[in-house]
Amino acid sequence: MTESDPSRAIKVLVVDDHPVVRDGLRLFLTVTPGMCCAGEASNGEQAVQLCAEVEPDVVLMDVIMPGMDGVTATRLICERFPRTRVIALSSFDDRVFIQQMIQAGAVGYLLKNSSMEMLAEAVRAAHAGKSTLSPEQVRLLAAAPQAAPGVDLTEREQEILELMAQGLTNSAIARQLVISEATSRFHVSNILAKLGASNRTEAVRMAIKRGLID
16 A cells, blocks of 8 residues: 555544554554544543644544543534544443444444454545444444433442532542542543533533432
């Protein structure tokens, strides 16, 4: 394969907290005709900032990252840069993650062990405005229980919601509950999705209004 012509290529922003993953994706974009790497970010906050600077056509977005996670970053990018398409690229084939990313505005969800051919096809489809969800993922989402927002919190999520109301950060919650920070972020993202909130403050306010916490 030959290098892409940057002036005509699909501009792709790579977002992942692992340098090795970013290196691999950059190489993939360099050697795939019709694509180029428009930039790299190690967390969601950097991704949002770079979208304003480089105006990518497509973003390959990790889901779990330190700081701003992929769900929040995807929601902000889709709101602020409607021309940019986001594809989730994750190690986890989890219904909750898929559901959260699609609700945030992602047009597709791929696993990191996907082939180069699948990844290239997904980028081209996203650039064309098409969904890149697999039939299996569509069936998984269709089978998901449709509970009313805010009424299906697990016992652990309820516990974390109360700690959020006390102003504890993800790392502080992780220390208090003796769980990893990644697990803490995962639960917080679930809580935001179930409440239909865009951030922690809004989630706490909605929870109080609905009587979920004092």
